[in-house]
Amino acid sequence: SPMHTRQSQIKSYRFLQVMIILIAATARILPGARTIDDSFITYRYVRNILAGNGFVYNPGEQVLGTTTPLYTFLLSGIGFFTGGEQAPFPLIALGLNALFDAVTCLLLLHLGRRLGGSLAGIGAALVWAIAPFSVTFAIGGLETSLYVLLLTATVTAYLENRFILAAFIGALALLTRPDALILLGPLAFDRALEVTGLGDRLGIRSRHAQNQIRSRPWMEIAVFAIPVLLWVASSTAYFGSPLPHSIAAKSVAYRLPSEAAFVRLLQHYSVPFMGNQTFGSWWIAVGMLLSPFLFLVGARYAMRKEAHIWPFLAYPWLYFAVFAIANPLIFRWYLTPPLPAYMLTILIGVERLTRDVISRLPARANAQHPPQRKAMANIASAALVVALPLLLVSQDWVLSPDHGLKRPAPGMAWYQLELLYRQAADSLAAEIKQQPSTPTLAAGDVGVLGFFTGARILDTVGLNSPQSTEYYPFDPSEYVINYAIPADLILDQQPDYIVILEVYGRKSLLPDPDFQQAYRLRQKIPTDIYGSDGMLIYERAP
Numbered sequence: 001s002p003m004h005t006r007q008s009q010i011k012s013y014r015f016l017q018v019m020i021i022l023i024a025a026t027a028r029i030l031p032g033a034r035t036i037d038d039s040f041i042t043y044r045y046v047r048n049i050l051a052g053n054g055f056v057y058n059p060g061e062q063v064l065g066t067t068t069p070l071y072t073f074l075l076s077g078i079g080f081f082t083g084g085e086q087a088p089f090p091l092i093a094l095g096l097n098a099l100f101d102a103v104t105c106l107l108l109l110h111l112g113r114r115l116g117g118s119l120a121g122i123g124a125a126l127v128w129a130i131a132p133f134s135v136t137f138a139i140g141g142l143e144t145s146l147y148v149l150l151l152t153a154t155v156t157a158y159l160e161n162r163f164i165l166a167a168f169i170g171a172l173a174l175l176t177r178p179d180a181l182i183l184l185g186p187l188a189f190d191r192a193l194e195v196t197g198l199g200d201r202l203g204i205r206s207r208h209a210q211n212q213i214r215s216r217p218w219m220e221i222a223v224f225a226i227p228v229l230l231w232v233a234s235s236t237a238y239f240g241s242p243l244p245h246s247i248a249a250k251s252v253a254y255r256l257p258s259e260a261a262f263v264r265l266l267q268h269y270s271v272p273f274m275g276n277q278t279f280g281s282w283w284i285a286v287g288m289l290l291s292p293f294l295f296l297v298g299a300r301y302a303m304r305k306e307a308h309i310w311p312f313l314a315y316p317w318l319y320f321a322v323f324a325i326a327n328p329l330i331f332r333w334y335l336t337p338p339l340p341a342y343m344l345t346i347l348i349g350v351e352r353l354t355r356d357v358i359s360r361l362p363a364r365a366n367a368q369h370p371p372q373r374k375a376m377a378n379i380a381s382a383a384l385v386v387a388l389p390l391l392l393v394s395q396d397w398v399l400s401p402d403h404g405l406k407r408p409a410p411g412m413a414w415y416q417l418e419l420l421y422r423q424a425a426d427s428l429a430a431e432i433k434q435q436p437s438t439p440t441l442a443a444g445d446v447g448v449l450g451f452f453t454g455a456r457i458l459d460t461v462g463l464n465s466p467q468s469t470e471y472y473p474f475d476p477s478e479y480v481i482n483y484a485i486p487a488d489l490i491l492d493q494q495p496d497y498i499v500i501l502e503v504y505g506r507k508s509l510l511p512d513p514d515f516q517q518a519y520r521l522r523q524k525i526p527t528d529i530y531g532s533d534g535m536l537i538y539e540r541a542p
């Protein structure tokens with residue numbers, strides 16, 4: 001009976017949801033915490049909040065060096081009930097991120113069904129559950145999982161006509177990362193077009209009139225603006241600006257070719273499912289044409305099903321444009337936020353193309369009866385939309401990584417540098433804690449060192465130390481790679497300890513005769529990371 005069929009479908013859908021949650025959770029719990037250096041920066045802010053030192057990296061220095069205040073407060077709240085300053089922050093972050101990603105997977109499943117790509121939704125949800133660009137930063141302890149969830153939830157609530165909820169979640173997204181404006185701007189524009197009636201003139205279908213009667217734009221604005229303005233006002237009063245100092249520091253400390261971000265993003269957008277891992281680097285060239293084409297096919301179909309989805313469809317390309325023009329140093333986690341929208345839309349395109357092609361095959365080459373033809377389309381679509389993407393993204397997984405925890409994990413979840421910094425921190429921590437006044441430790445990568453030594457940190461890039469930015473930019477000939485350290489910065493600030501990869505100071509700091517006289521090499525940890533001749537630990541000469 002139709003009722004029995006409906007109940008069976010509901011049970012199957014719920015079973016699918018449970019399976020997706022279990023897969024997503026397992027894909028994060030199994031590798032364990034492989035915490036990224038930047039996460040330890042956030043954890044140190046959290047620890048200082050819980051210790052009563054305030055929202056600071058170095059006690060007494062009110063500098064906003066993190067771009068994720070909401071995630072910082074969230075970890076602080078949970079840490080308060082799980083050990084305070086000694087709370088297991090990497091494990092807390094791992095558990096939260098597993099939950100966040102599981103919910104994101106469910107939202108992708110829902111969006112796929114809503115946009116007419118039921119198999120595409122399943123494919124996107126399963127791919128996101130195990131994708132290295134999703135798993136790596138969840139187990140790495142970053143705010144990425146929360147950020148992606150909030151962006152996806154904002155769009156979902158918006159499409160469900162729950163505008164006040166969408167506004168609130170959007171505000172949370174903005175407080176998690178400021179670049180959420182790349183999505184929130186188009187959503188606000190679409191909403192304004194609808195409220196003012198201009199959308200009808202532009203060919204964007206309005207929703208049902210009853211929804212317009214129930215709409216309260218002033219309430220939506222208030223729900224969004226109040227938490228954002230509260231943060232802007234409080235952070236301006238406390239830090240002097242609501243903008244993270246790390247943004248300004250990165251703009252002067254890093255030296256990049258003008259096309260660096262564009263090239264990196266172009267490569268990334270060409271192979272969202274990491275097909276180059278399976279087919280080789282030539283697949284990037286194929287993907288430069290194939291991926292945008294499939295995206296356009298999927299976007300065209302999605303727009304037919306839901307006209308107000310266009311901000312979600314535009315988001316990956318606006319993200320591309322903003323970051324290509326700004327040209328920052330592209331860290332791996334910068335590449336994650338646009339992927340859910342991009343992947344889902346591509347898979348919708350693949351599903352629609354597959355079904356259309358099979359439906360147009362000559363009868364002699366295909367099944368004679370519609371049910372058989374439909375079954376063939378379902379099988380082909382499942383293979384191309386679910387099985388193949390899963391196979392491609394799984395190729396980056398390693399059963400036994402060559403460093404750290406010997407448990408299956410994405411190859412992308414590389415944290416060997418963090419392990420070396422932990423070794424350096426352990427060699428200094430006891431001595432630092434015994435000193436009557438807190439010594440200063442200078443480093444380019446400050447997360448692990450700051451968290452495990454407890455020293456006052458001089459961030460040589462300037463993300464958490466505004467005084468460092470005064471020494472940038474400096475002579476380009478002294479750069480080997482980014483993170484090069486100006487000798488004058490060390491000589492003027494006179495930190496007690498310095499921990500750097502040799503390559504960071506090869507042409508700038510290490511050859512300087514004044515530095516050689518003022519500091520002595522305490523320890524050299526062997527490594528060739530980034531072409532470096534070891535990790536060097538210096539201390540100020542007596």
